[in-house]
Amino acid sequence: MQFTSEDIQLLDGRFRRNLINSLHGAKSIGLVATIDSNGLSNLAIFSQIFHIGANPPLIGMLVRPDSVDRHTLHNIQSQGTYTIQHIKESYYKKAHQTSARYPKEVSEFQELGLNEAYIGDFPAPFLEDAELKIGLKLRSTQTLQENGTVLVIGEVVLIDVANGALSADGFIDPQILGTIAGGGLDAYYKLEKLSRLNYAKPNLPAQELSE
Amino acid sequence: MQFTSEDIQLLDGRFRRNLINSLHGAKSIGLVATIDSNGLSNLAIFSQIFHIGANPPLIGMLVRPDSVDRHTLHNIQSQGTYTIQHIKESYYKKAHQTSARYPKEVSEFQELGLNEAYIGDFPAPFLEDAELKIGLKLRSTQTLQENGTVLVIGEVVLIDVANGALSADGFIDPQILGTIAGGGLDAYYKLEKLSRLNYAKPNLPAQELSE
Numbered sequence: 574m575q576f577t578s579e580d581i582q583l584l585d586g587r588f589r590r591n592l593i594n595s596l597h598g599a600k601s602i603g604l605v606a607t608i609d610s611n612g613l614s615n616l617a618i619f620s621q622i623f624h625i626g627a628n629p630p631l632i633g634m635l636v637r638p639d640s641v642d643r644h645t646l647h648n649i650q651s652q653g654t655y656t657i658q659h660i661k662e663s664y665y666k667k668a669h670q671t672s673a674r675y676p677k678e679v680s681e682f683q684e685l686g687l688n689e690a691y692i693g694d695f696p697a698p699f700l701e702d703a704e705l706k707i708g709l710k711l712r713s714t715q716t717l718q719e720n721g722t723v724l725v726i727g728e729v730v731l732i733d734v735a736n737g738a739l740s741a742d743g744f745i746d747p748q749i750l751g752t753i754a755g756g757g758l759d760a761y762y763k764l765e766k767l768s769r770l771n772y773a774k775p776n777l778p779a780q781e782l783s784e
Numbered sequence: 785m786q787f788t789s790e791d792i793q794l795l796d797g798r799f800r801r802n803l804i805n806s807l808h809g810a811k812s813i814g815l816v817a818t819i820d821s822n823g824l825s826n827l828a829i830f831s832q833i834f835h836i837g838a839n840p841p842l843i844g845m846l847v848r849p850d851s852v853d854r855h856t857l858h859n860i861q862s863q864g865t866y867t868i869q870h871i872k873e874s875y876y877k878k879a880h881q882t883s884a885r886y887p888k889e890v891s892e893f894q895e896l897g898l899n900e901a902y903i904g905d906f907p908a909p910f911l912e913d914a915e916l917k918i919g920l921k922l923r924s925t926q927t928l929q930e931n932g933t934v935l936v937i938g939e940v941v942l943i944d945v946a947n948g949a950l951s952a953d954g955f956i957d958p959q960i961l962g963t964i965a966g967g968g969l970d971a972y973y974k975l976e977k978l979s980r981l982n983y984a985k986p987n988l989p990a991q992e993l994s995e
Contacts, residue, residue: 574950575903576943581841584954591954593838593940596918598870598958599965599975600835601810623832623846624811626931627804630792635834635844659809662978666990673984684986692786707807712930719923719937720837726930729804732787739785743795743802744968747809753978754810754965757955759993760980764810764965764973767873772970773884775895779877782970 595757602755603657604668606698607648614689614698616681617645618668620755630729638721644677646723653711654696658703659752665761695731704735704750806968813966814868815879817909818859825900825909827892828856829882831966841940843920849932855888857934864922865907869914870963876972906942915946915961
């Protein structure tokens with residue numbers, strides 16, 4: 574089935590949202606945790622999370638202009654720190670539920686029966702159940718002219734990972750962590766590893782790394 | 785195992801690249817196809833692809849400052865169009881191999897035995913084997929101050945999807961397409977659907993959509 578630019582414009586809004594949100598395939602999803610100036614925690618699912626660079630270690634995420642995630646953005650901007658955790662099968666329904674429009678005075682941790690954890694003096698909460706905890710310091714925010722989406726760039730300043738998931742060469746295997754991926758606005762997928770491949774060079778066919 | 789900001793700075797470069805690239809979990813990967821002013825096609829794997837908005841329909845991707853992908857960026861900027869296709873198990877090793885530093889005068893399509901396809905008068909090539917083909921028109925490029933990475937934003941102007949993968953509500957199921965996800969710099973994962981969940985509302989527990 575084909576859709577031209579004109580077809581896309583004429584689509585029903587819900588159909589278009591599902592179609593365009595699912596277009597680029599598997600999504601990197603995560604639970605972002607923050608705390609406000611009164612000490613109230615917040616937990617929200619994000620599906621637009623991506624690597625920006627390894628040195629300095631930077632992760633980017635997009636915050637929709639009209640979403641409940643604005644509590645998250647407000648906390649990140651006012652406090653300067655936040656955390657990201659992978660989503661596992663055991664709590665993916667609760668993770669999805671964080672996208673409901675809870676009032677500002679409600680902590681999604683408490684509402685959904687998820688436990689906060691703190692590491693050292695890092696101000697933002699982590700999700701206790703997550704086997705990989707990432708602490709970030711805000712580097713910049715900018716609004717994309719195209720549609721008002723906000724690009725948040727954070728520097729990774731703390732990593733806490735279960736030992737068994739960390740390879741000798743630094744690779745963290747999301748399948749070992751039980752990490753799931755997203756699809757569209759509401760679909761969730763388990764991962765099954767095919768392989769890791771060697772560093773690609775011309776005239777050298779791709780080969781599986783032995784582990 | 786914990787890493788502080790200081791630990792991360794002191795890591796061996798290869799270990800840090802693997803660690804930080806694998807930190808945020810499953811990656812949305814795709815093959816980006818372009819053509820230059822001489823009609824030479826180019827095909828390159830990207831792992832930083834994300835949804836920006838549904839109306840207008842926008843997809844973003846990041847181009848590393850130092851990578852071979854610069855052929856792709858040059859073609860996008862000079863020609864104004866490009867395509868994205870999902871990566872399937874049947875050609876993921878070839879997709880990985882596109883990251884090798886082939887000379888500018890080599891088409892990865894030809895080098896790797898992958899066929900180009902064209903749709904109507906859309907200028908950029910598609911990958912014939914892909915069951916979802918996305919045609920984009922360049923909207924903007926901007927260089928991120930943090931590390932020189934380039935954010936490319938494109939508008940979706942053409943979608944060609946296998947009928948069986950498109951749900952009645954517009955959702956395209958990546959598992960039906962055989963789409964795989966990435967991890968770190970070199971790992972690849974098949975998807976296995978857990979479920980789609982209902983639109984989240986406070987006081988309404990997350991429920992699986994029947995399909």
